[in-house]
Every structure is written in C-alpha cells, then in structure tokens.
Amino acid sequence: MSEYTVVGQTVARVDAVEKVTGAAQYGADVHPAGMLYGKIVRSKQAHANILSIDTSEAEKLPGVRAIITQDDVPSGRRVFATDKVLYLGEPLAAVAATDPDIAEEAAELIKIEYEVLPVVQDVMEAIKPSAPLLQGDAAKDGPNRREISAQIRKLSRDKENDHSDEISKLEAELENYPDEVYYNISAESHSEAGDVEKGFAESDVVVEDTYVIPRVHQTYMEPHVSVASADSSGKVTVWASTQGPFAIRSGIAGTLGIPLTQINVIGTTMGGGFGGRFGVIITHVPAVLLSQKTGRPVRVQMTREEEFTDGRPAPGCVIKLKTGATNDGRILAREALAFWDSGSVSGASIGSTIRVRGVYKIPNLKVDAYGVHTNKSGTAAYRAPGAPQAIFAGECQLDEIAERIGMDPVKFRLMNMREEGDEVPAGGSEPKVGYKETLEAVADAAGWWDREADENQGWGVAVGDWTNGCGPGGVYVSVHEDGSVRIFHGSMDITGTDTAISQIIAEILTVPYESVTIRRGDTDSAPYSTGSGGSVVTFTMGNTAKLAAEDAHRRILELASERLNMNVDNLELRDGEVHVISADPPKSISLGELAAYSLSTTGGPIVGKGSFARQSSTPALAAQIAKVEVDPDTGRTRVLKLVASQDVGFAINPMAVEGQIEGGTVQGYAWAMMEEMQYGEEGNINPGFVDYRVPTSADLPTVESIIVEVPAPNGPYGAKGVGEPPITPTLATMANAVKDAIGVRINELPIKPEKVIDALKNNGHGA
Amino acid sequence: MAKHPVTLTVNGDEHDLLIEPRKTLLAVLRDTIGLTGTKEGCSTGDCGACTVIVDGNAVTSCMVLGVTASGKEITTIEGLASDGELHPVQQAFINTGGYQCGFCTPGFIMASKALLDEDPNRSEEEFRHALGGNICRCTGYTKILEAILQAAAEIRETT
Numbered sequence: 001m002s003e004y005t006v007v008g009q010t011v012a013r014v015d016a017v018e019k020v021t022g023a024a025q026y027g028a029d030v031h032p033a034g035m036l037y038g039k040i041v042r043s044k045q046a047h048a049n050i051l052s053i054d055t056s057e058a059e060k061l062p063g064v065r066a067i068i069t070q071d072d073v074p075s076g077r078r079v080f081a082t083d084k085v086l087y088l089g090e091p092l093a094a095v096a097a098t099d100p101d102i103a104e105e106a107a108e109l110i111k112i113e114y115e116v117l118p119v120v121q122d123v124m125e126a127i128k129p130s131a132p133l134l135q136g137d138a139a140k141d142g143p144n145r146r147e148i149s150a151q152i153r154k155l156s157r158d159k160e161n162d163h164s165d166e167i168s169k170l171e172a173e174l175e176n177y178p179d180e181v182y183y184n185i186s187a188e189s190h191s192e193a194g195d196v197e198k199g200f201a202e203s204d205v206v207v208e209d210t211y212v213i214p215r216v217h218q219t220y221m222e223p224h225v226s227v228a229s230a231d232s233s234g235k236v237t238v239w240a241s242t243q244g245p246f247a248i249r250s251g252i253a254g255t256l257g258i259p260l261t262q263i264n265v266i267g268t269t270m271g272g273g274f275g276g277r278f279g280v281i282i283t284h285v286p287a288v289l290l291s292q293k294t295g296r297p298v299r300v301q302m303t304r305e306e307e308f309t310d311g312r313p314a315p316g317c318v319i320k321l322k323t324g325a326t327n328d329g330r331i332l333a334r335e336a337l338a339f340w341d342s343g344s345v346s347g348a349s350i351g352s353t354i355r356v357r358g359v360y361k362i363p364n365l366k367v368d369a370y371g372v373h374t375n376k377s378g379t380a381a382y383r384a385p386g387a388p389q390a391i392f393a394g395e396c397q398l399d400e401i402a403e404r405i406g407m408d409p410v411k412f413r414l415m416n417m418r419e420e421g422d423e424v425p426a427g428g429s430e431p432k433v434g435y436k437e438t439l440e441a442v443a444d445a446a447g448w449w450d451r452e453a454d455e456n457q458g459w460g461v462a463v464g465d466w467t468n469g470c471g472p473g474g475v476y477v478s479v480h481e482d483g484s485v486r487i488f489h490g491s492m493d494i495t496g497t498d499t500a501i502s503q504i505i506a507e508i509l510t511v512p513y514e515s516v517t518i519r520r521g522d523t524d525s526a527p528y529s530t531g532s533g534g535s536v537v538t539f540t541m542g543n544t545a546k547l548a549a550e551d552a553h554r555r556i557l558e559l560a561s562e563r564l565n566m567n568v569d570n571l572e573l574r575d576g577e578v579h580v581i582s583a584d585p586p587k588s589i590s591l592g593e594l595a596a597y598s599l600s601t602t603g604g605p606i607v608g609k610g611s612f613a614r615q616s617s618t619p620a621l622a623a624q625i626a627k628v629e630v631d632p633d634t635g636r637t638r639v640l641k642l643v644a645s646q647d648v649g650f651a652i653n654p655m656a657v658e659g660q661i662e663g664g665t666v667q668g669y670a671w672a673m674m675e676e677m678q679y680g681e682e683g684n685i686n687p688g689f690v691d692y693r694v695p696t697s698a699d700l701p702t703v704e705s706i707i708v709e710v711p712a713p714n715g716p717y718g719a720k721g722v723g724e725p726p727i728t729p730t731l732a733t734m735a736n737a738v739k740d741a742i743g744v745r746i747n748e749l750p751i752k753p754e755k756v757i758d759a760l761k762n763n764g765h766g767a
Numbered sequence: 768m769a770k771h772p773v774t775l776t777v778n779g780d781e782h783d784l785l786i787e788p789r790k791t792l793l794a795v796l797r798d799t800i801g802l803t804g805t806k807e808g809c810s811t812g813d814c815g816a817c818t819v820i821v822d823g824n825a826v827t828s829c830m831v832l833g834v835t836a837s838g839k840e841i842t843t844i845e846g847l848a849s850d851g852e853l854h855p856v857q858q859a860f861i862n863t864g865g866y867q868c869g870f871c872t873p874g875f876i877m878a879s880k881a882l883l884d885e886d887p888n889r890s891e892e893e894f895r896h897a898l899g900g901n902i903c904r905c906t907g908y909t910k911i912l913e914a915i916l917q918a919a920a921e922i923r924e925t926t
Contacts, residue, residue: 012861019869020857020876022804022844029803101789219904221808221816221870271806271870272904304809495867495905655864659906663867666907689813689902697908698899705909 006507007717010655013499014518015269027225027241027268028301035227036065038290038300039103040283041093041110042310043085046121046375046683047132048114050083053092058109063102066293067110068286069093074257079285085114086134086344087375088683089309096290096298120184121679123318123339123372127182134184134344134373142180143337143368146190148173186346187371191354194364199333203324205404211393212748213731214676215316215341218382219694222271223307224279228287229297234258236291239266240284243273243492244531249523251280252288264524267492274667275381275533279312308687312380313677315348316341319393321356325401331416333364336393340386342371345378352386356394359435359465359621360416376679381533384466384724388668388731395462395732396747399739409461409736410443431618434647434710439463439623441706442645446625453740456630457640460737463623464728468721469534472613473541474527475548477505479556479606481599483576483592485509487518487548489541490526494723496656497537501545503652504716508549509556511576511591527611535721538652542716544612552608559594559601618712622646622725624665626737632760635753637673637738644730645706649720654707661705661726668730670695676750773837777802778846786833792826793817795833796843804844804873808902815901818874819843825881827900844873847880855921856880856914865914867905875901879915887919887926894919 002008018024055067069092070080080091093110097103118132125131129139141149152170155163200206227239236258242248245267253260270277287300302310317340324333336356342348353369402412414436422430443449443461451459476488487505491497502516509516520526530536553573560578561568570581578594580587598605627641644665651657674693678686686692711718731749739745744759770785777800786795796802796819805828808816812830819828820842847854856879859865866872878901882894889897894915895908903911 010864013864015869016861017853019866019872020844020853020860021848022802022873024869025803026806026870028797028807031798031801031803100794101787221814221868221902221904222806223808270868272868274904304811304814655910659864659867659910662907662909663905664907667904688811689809690811694902694904695908696899696902697895697912700908702912703907703909 004507004717006503006513007652008650011499011503011513011653013496013656014502015493015498024269026222026271027227027239028299030227030239030268032227032229032297035297035299036096036098036290036294037100037103038287038298039095039107040091040286040300040306041095041107043081043088043090043092045085045114045116046088046681047117047119048085049117050081050085050092051113051115054111055093057111058095058106061102061106061109063098064095064106065098065296066096066290067093068289068293072289072293073255075255077255079255079281087377089306089377091310094286094290094300096294119375119681121374121376123341123374126184126372126374127339129181129183131183134375137185137373139181139183140185140188140370142177142182144177145174145180182370184373185370186342186373187350189350189353189369190367192366196333196335196364196366199364200322200324203332204327205401206322206324207397207400207404208322209397209747211319211321211396213317213389213392214749215313215376216382216671216675217308217311217313217677217692218274218276220272220274220276223302223304224277224283225299225301226284226287227297227299228284228291230288230291232295235262236288237264237266238284238288239268241268241270241277243270243277243494243533245492245523246490246528247278247531248280248284252284255280255285256288264522266522267520270492270494273494273533274383275385276312278380278531278533304689305687308677308692309684310377312378314382314385315379317389319353319356319390321393321397323397323401325405327405329405329407329412329415331360331362334362335366336368338369340369340371341374341376343374343376343378347371348379349386353390355387355390358391358394359418359463361418361422375683383664383667383727387464387466387728388671391464391728392731392735392749395729396735396745399736400745410439410448413439413463431713432710433619433621434708435621437710438621438645438647438708441708442623442625442643445645445704445706446641446643448625456632456741457627458737458739458741459625459627460733460735460740461625462729462732462736463621464725465619465621466725466728467617467619468539469536470614470617471530471536471540473529473544475501475541475544475610476527477548477552477608479509479552479591479595481592481596483511483515483590483595485511485516487516487545488521488526489529490521490523491529491537491541492532493520494532494537496653497532497541499656500538500652501541504542504545505549508546508553509591510573535723538719539617539715539721540612542652542719543615544610546610546716547612548608548610550608551610552606555603555606555608556591556594558603559598559606560589562601563589563594563597615714617714618649618720620647620649620720620725622729624729624733626733628737628741630738630741630756632742635756637751637756639669639701642669642701643704643706644726645708646722646725647708647710648722649712649715650709650718651707652717652719657707657722658705660722662703664723664726665703665730666695666700668727669700669734672731672734672749673751771834773834775836775839775841777841778843788832788834790833791829792831792833792836793828796828802843802845806870806873808870815878816871816874818877818901820877820881823884825878844877847876854880856883856918859914859918859921863910863913863917865906865910871901871903875903875911879918883919883922887922889919891916
C-alpha cells in the first residue's frame with residue numbers, strides 16, 4: 001500500500017474532456033479575424049543552383065497579399081535559399097493570400113530557374129572523393145589516419161629535436177589508409193576508454209558487422225503550424241504548435257531582430273512532437289514575416305507532404321561495430337565507427353554513438369562518429385535521439401556473441417550489466433538502477449525461461465537505456481477561498497505532464513486531485529520553462545511543482561499559526577485542513593478559511609513559488625521481448641507477443657506511464673519493421689502515408705507493459721523521465737526475434753518482407 | 768471561383784452556405800462553419816483524423832467535396848455529447864487513457880461510434896482491423912482498443 005494518496009494513483013488527465021469533445025485548441029484551430037493563409041514555395045530539385053526567382057505572375061493573382069524571400073530577413077540568417085538549394089522541398093519564398101487555395105496557386109505561379117547539380121543521398125557514397133562536395137567542407141581523417149596525423153603534429157611541434165625521419169615514416173604510413181579520407185563531413189565526435197586492441201587480442205570471440213538504420217519521421221499527427229499577428233506597434237503574437245515556446249521566442253527574436261518583450265508565443269495544444277517540434281524557422285518565422293508585411297494575422301500550415309520533404313526527421317546511419325568477449329561470457333572490448341546522415345544541416349545525434357556501450361561493463365571502448373552532409377533536409381531529435389540506432393547495433397551484436405559462446409541472451413546480458421558502485425567512464429560511480437530487475441521482470445512476464453517456438457517462430461530480447469534531461473522551470477500555486485488550488489506555469493503539456501504536476505501539488509497540499517486546476521501561460525505571462533523534450537517535464541516541472549507546493553504549505557501553516565494562535569510545530573496539514581496536533585477535542589481550520597483569512601493579512605494571499613533548474617538524473621532502462629512468426633513464402637513477420645518493461649523510478653500516474661511504454665515500443669517496432677524515408681536523385685520519394693507506412697491497430701497485438709520502480713534520488717517521489725526509454729531497445733528486439741525465427745540475421749532496417757525473402761534465398765533457405 | 772449554394776445539416780443545425788466547388792467537407796466544417804474539432808492530418812484520406820459521420824457512415828471528410836454533402840446529415844465530434852453527457856465512447860477513451868496528444872482522437876471516436884452503431888459485438892481482432900483506417904502515433908493502440916471494447920460492453924448492456 002502506497003504511503004501517498006494522489007501520486008502513484010491512476011487518474012483521468014486534466015485535459016480529458018477537452019480532448020474527447022474536440023474542444024482542445026491546436027495550432028490550426030486558431031483563427032483571428034482577417035487572417036490570411038501562408039504557403040511556402042519550395043525547391044523542386046534536390047541539388048541545384050538558383051538562377052532566378054520570378055514572382056511577377058503570382059503577384060497578379062487576385063487575393064495575393066504578400067510574397068517574401070530571403071531579402072525580407074533582416075538578420076540574414078538563412079530562412080529561404082538564395083543561390084543554391086540542397087534538398088527537395090527547401091524553402092525559397094512564401095506567399096500570403098486571402099484563401100489557402102489561392103496561396104497554393106500563387107506558390108505554383110512563382111517561376112524558379114534551376115541549374116541542376118549532381119545529387120548524393122547515400123552516406124557511404126557521400127564520404128567518397130567522387131561525391132559532389134555539397135557544402136565545401138574540408139575532408140576529414142578516419143580513425144587510423146587521425147591517430148597517425150596526431151603523432152605527426154606532436155612531433156612537428158617539438159622544435160628542439162629533429163623528427164624528420166619519423167615524420168616521413170608516419171607520412172608513408174598514412175598512405176596505407178587511402179579510403180580513410182572522408183568528404184562531406186558536417187561534424188565528428190571521438191571517444192576512447194581503455195585499450196580496444198588489447199581487449200580484442202584477449203577475446204576468444206570477436207564479431208564484426210555493419211548495421212544500417214534508416215531515416216524515419218517522427219510523424220506527429222499534427223503537421224507544423226503557426227499563426228502570427230504583428231500589430232502596428234511592432235508587437236508580435238505567435239500561436240505555435242511547439243514543444244518549446246520560450247525557445248521559439250528567442251529564435252524569432254534572433255532571426256528577425258525583434259526584442260524579446262515584443263514577442264509573445266502562445267503554445268497551442270500539441271498534436272504530438274517526439275522531439276521534432278522545436279524548430280524555429282519551419283513555419284513560425286515565415287508566418288511572422290508575412291504578418292509584418294501584410295499587417296494582418298497569417299497562418300502558415302504544413303501539409304503532410306511538406307512534413308516529409310521539409311520536416312526534421314531522425315537521422316539514418318551506418319554503424320560498423322566490433323565486439324570481443326571471452327568464452328565464459330565477459331565482454332572485453334567494443335569499437336564503433338559510425339556515419340550519420342545529417343542531411344543539409346550539421347550534427348545529427350552523432351554523440352549518441354557512445355550508446356553502443358549499453359548498460360554493460362565494457363572495459364575497452366572506442367567510438368568514432370561522423371555526421372555526413374547529403375541532399376536531404378536537416379534532422380532533429382526523435383524520442384531518445386540517436387539511442388535507438390546505436391542500441392540496435394549494440395544489442396544485435398550481443399546476441400551474435402551469445403550465440404557463438406552458447407549462452408542464453410538474457411543471462412549473457414544479466415552477467416555483463418553494470419552494478420551500483422561500478423566506475424563510470426565519464427567519472428563518478430554507477431547509481432542504483434534497476435537494470436537487472438527490469439530485464440528479469442520482462443523475461444518472467446513474457447515466459448522467456450520456458451519459451452516455446454513452432455517452426456518459423458522466434459523470440460528476441462533487447463534492452464535500451466536513456467537518462468532524462470533537466471532544465472529550468474517555474475511554477476506558481478495559489479490557494480483560493482473555496483479551498484481550490486490553481487497552478488500556473490509555462491511548460492507545454494506533453495501527453496500527461498500537466499496531470500502529473502497537478503497530482504504532485506494535490507499530494508503536498510493534501511487536497512483531492514479534483515480540486516486542483518492547472519493553467520499554462522504564454523511567454524508574456526508565465527515564468528520561464530524549459531522545452532518539453534528529453535523526458536524533462538515530469539522530472540523538472542515535478543520538482544518545481546513540489547517546491548511551489550512546499551512554499552504554499554509553509555504559508556498555510558504560518559496563517560494557521562496566526563489564526564489559531566498556535567505554534568507552527570503544533571500544526572499539521574492533512575485532508576485539506578490544518579489540524580492542531582493532539583488537540584482534544586480535535587481542532588482544525590480548512591484551507592478555504594485560511595485562504596479567505598489571508599486576504600486581510602499583512603502577508604497576503606497564499607501564493608507558493610517554485611523555481612528549479614538542475615539536479616543530476618538517474619539512467620532508466622527499458623527491456624523488451626518479442627515473439628514473432630515469419631512466413632517464409634511471403635517474408636511477412638507477424639508479432640505474436642510484445643512485452644515491455646521499464647524502470648520508471650516511480651509512476652506518478654500509472655495509466656499514463658503505461659501509455660508511454662506502449663506508444664514508444666510501437667514506434668520502435670515501426671522503425672524496425674516498416675518505416676523508412678526513401679530518397680532518390682529527385683529527393684524524398686515517399687512523402688505520404690501510402691508509401692511511408694506507419695503502423696495501424698491492424699498491424700500489432702496488445703503491447704504488455706510492466707512498470708518497474710527503482711527510485712531516482714533526485715526525481716519527484718523518485719520518478720524518472722519515462723517518454724524516451726521505451727523506443728530504445730525495440731529495433732534490436734525485433735531484429736533478434738526475426739533472426740531467431742529464420743536463422744539469418746538482417747542488419748539493415750527496416751525488416752520488410754522482401755528483405756526476409758532475400759535473406760532466406762541468399763542463405764539457401766528459399767526457392 | 769464561382770460559389771455554389773449548399774445546405775448541410777451538421778449536428779442537427781441547418782447551414783445554408785455558398786461554397787467553392789473545390790472546398791472539401793473538412794474545409795467547410797473547419798473554416799466556414801468554424802467546427803475545428805475535426806482535424807486535418809494528411810489531406811489524402813490516409814490518417815483518419817478528419818473522420819466524421821455522414822448519413823450514418825464514417826467518412827474521411829478531406830476526401831469529400833463540400834458541395835456533394837449538400838442535403839446530408841453530418842455528425843462531428845462536437846455533436847456527440849448530448850445534454851452535457853459524454854457519449855460512452857468518449858467516456859471510455861478517458862477511462863482507459865485511450866488518447867495522448869489527442870489530435871487523432873476525434874477521428875478515432877467518430878470511427879468507433881460508427882462501428883459500434885453498426886455492430887457492438889465485434890471481437891478485439893475485428894475492431895483492430897476495422898479501425899485500420901485511423902492512425903495514432905502516441906498510444907501504440909493498446910489503450911484505444913481497450914476504450915472501444917469498454918464502450919462496446921457499455922452499449923451492449925444499455926441496449
């Protein structure tokens with residue numbers, strides 16, 4: 001039995017009624033009087049020089065009110081392409097018109113003259129010298145050349161001694177690695193612990209393989225949208241579908257040179273985000289520019305097709321991975337070389353390559369990662385950014401090793417998992433995390449230990465780790481004369497976080513959950529809040545909410561002490577009333593009475609304030625088991641069972657936590673089995689739900705979720721962020737299950753039926 | 768573009784409108800009548816977010832031209848609750864946590880209602896296939912299925 005009355009209980013969400021009645025207001029539901037409709041004009045080429053942009057025909061179309069290009073961007077920051085486009089769908093201009101169809105027509109009337117350039121879409125082609133150099137980046141050295149070059153630089157710096165012989169020897173050695181000069185590199189990241197060469201030498205088994213993970217789209221159901229209204233005083237109001245209104249405010253300020261105080265961003269109910277809804281340029285900046293130019297409110301809304309061509313999806317990557325272990329099952333070394341497809345923008349989660357380490361004691365680890373420019377849109381976060389890709393490689397290879405040494409995959413993982421107090425490479429020691437508890441829980445629930453499989457059936461297991469982020473936030477709590485409690489803050493609700501915040505405050509103020517209401521402010525009114533991504537909200541805002549409620553709690557006792565003429569030490573808040581401890585007969589005063597009394601006191605109304613920014617987080621583990629059946633004739637894989645456990649620290653609202661586990665697991669399933677953004681010379685070739693299939697209810701069985709609670713020391717009531725971990729192991733879970741079913745490993749996702757058929761044929765299984 | 772006179776009955780209210788022939792029923796509901804509970808997720812009839820009920824059948828309103836709906840009875844998410852009481856499907860979505868971001872929810876609720884009106888005795892597997900025209904990206908469908916099964920049980924009991 002829990003010691004708590006509100007947290008830890010399943011409650012209906014605070015936004016329940018508005019969400020099931022159509023009353024919730026999303027971005028595209030905002031319609032100020034006189035609103036115009038914006039449309040972004042996009043490149044029809046994947047790589048080309050722009051020779052001219054002719055807007056004259058479009059300007060003549062009745063109903064067109066403004067056309068903007070990069071010339072209208074005061075800071076010069078790239079909003080629209082000018083001389084060159086790098087991907088299909090790149091913005092070139094935007095139109096505002098009195099009707100959405102007129103805006104679309106006008107966009108089509110803008111004539112763009114292109115000089116088409118060679119295109120490169122595959123990362124392994126893009127790094128070759130034969131590839132077109134997309135953004136003029138200098139060539140970078142691969143892992144071996146880097147080491148040799150570093151030695152040369154070191155020797156050259158020593159001016160006191162002559163190293164010319166050694167240097168020419170090293171320079172000759174460089175020639176041994178001609179393929180290690182990489183082109184189109186947008187970013188790189190390297191790390192090393194221990195000595196991998198020594199580790200491999202001491203290993204009995206060494207497995208090496210290349211894993212290919214596709215670019216996938218977050219596919220939030222609400223396409224990006226913003227409505228902007230610039231008034232004649234220069235004040236700009238933006239209704240934005242975003243995970244981070246404060247980041248949008250500063251982004252607009254920086255791009256358009258508008259002071260922060262002149263911008264109010266109103267976050268509208270968010271139709272999913274998953275990390276992909278943080279961008280500033282995407283619709284918000286064009287909407288503001290068009291509104292400034294026309295003096296009228298303007299809505300810019302993306303279509304689903306635009307989401308695919310110019311969204312910021314999750315990066316695909318190629319990971320070459322090598323692992324060494326002993327015959328008795330100890331992992332000794334792991335080495336990764338990864339190429340992440342960052343599209344037209346730098347970066348792309350390359351730092352997450354380190355997650356090939358997993359939650360295991362690996363004494364020797366070396367990771368080299370490169371971001372590679374291609375002719376695609378840039379990328380952004382998607383639920384535990386970079387982790388599903390890296391963990392897919394790591395967890396598939398673990399299964400291969402387990403098979404070689406003849407060890408059960410669950411036992412192999414259990415014996416290598418890090419334990420409390422183990423040294424952490426980044427410094428410090430491993431905290432208490434339910435790694436083993438979570439894996440054991442899923443193994444027990446799925447029936448792993450006495451699993452059975454008919455012909456063409458198989459079982460797969462994998463685990464994935466993630467640590468929630470943390471960021472600044474502020475919360476106010478007011479207690480009213482009727483005893484009700486009102487919360488005010490500035491953080492976007494990300495599927496249930498407002499509910500968790502309300503539960504925490506109800507718990508501390510000992511009032512029923514139903515008497516608490518919560519209101520999110522806009523950036524003009526609310527205290528600063530971090531963006532709702534990185535599983536931060538329950539951790540950060542939960543802690544902030546606790547502080548605010550505790551502050552209110554102090555004021556309540558202070559008021560009761562005055563009112564009842566009692567020392568605070570003799571008072572306790574319980575069931576929404578302040579009681580005099582051990583008074584006989586019992587004596588108490590209700591919160592409502594205290595709130596009414598407070599209005600005529602020197603100290604004033606009951607307002608609790610919480611402000612919080614940073615505390616160290618604790619890793620979380622997700623462990624999953626799948627049972628599948630593969631049809632060898634059609635190659636189709638059917639999921640018979642999918643069980644997901646997660647160490648959530650503490651489940652503040654168990655039903656919402658289950659929902660996160662189920663949803664994240666299904667997104668991981670889809671990445672493994674179905675989803676892939678496909679590109680050709682012309683750019684993205686599957687920009688819609690017919691060709692880019694996401695799962696429907698018909699594709700899957702019920703996902704069984706299991707909550708494991710090993711409290712996080714700094715989490716509110718021990719809670720950890722729960723949104724991201726569940727997607728991290730599923731790619732490998734599915735691949736491992738398919739391998740078990742057909743006896744052939746498929747290292748290139750998604751595992752579509754045709755790949756299964758090919759794999760079977762190539763291994764002499766099929767016709 | 769020339770506009771055409773149409774009469775739509777939406778949630779019991781009659782609307783006499785002049786609309787361009789290129790406007791979809793979804794656009795008419797959202798932009799002309801101002802009922803924004805019905806959502807636009809793909810505009811190609813693939814995601815089901817714009818599902819409404821026309822003369823008893825669930826349809827994706829982005830695939831229907833407004834002019835062709837003239838004279839028909841249309842129910843949207845706003846018309847489902849009556850006398851301040853949520854419809855059993857709406858209540859079941861709340862009880863089971865069958866929604867998260869909520870963007871697909873109006874479409875799912877309307878599709879579910881049409882299915883339940885037709886036959887509340889389907890099995891879970893049948894409901895899984897029957898709801899295959901609606902996409903949800905948040906829930907993984909587990910709790911949506913719980914919701915429709917709970918609503919089906921409630922409807923079977925009360926009818």
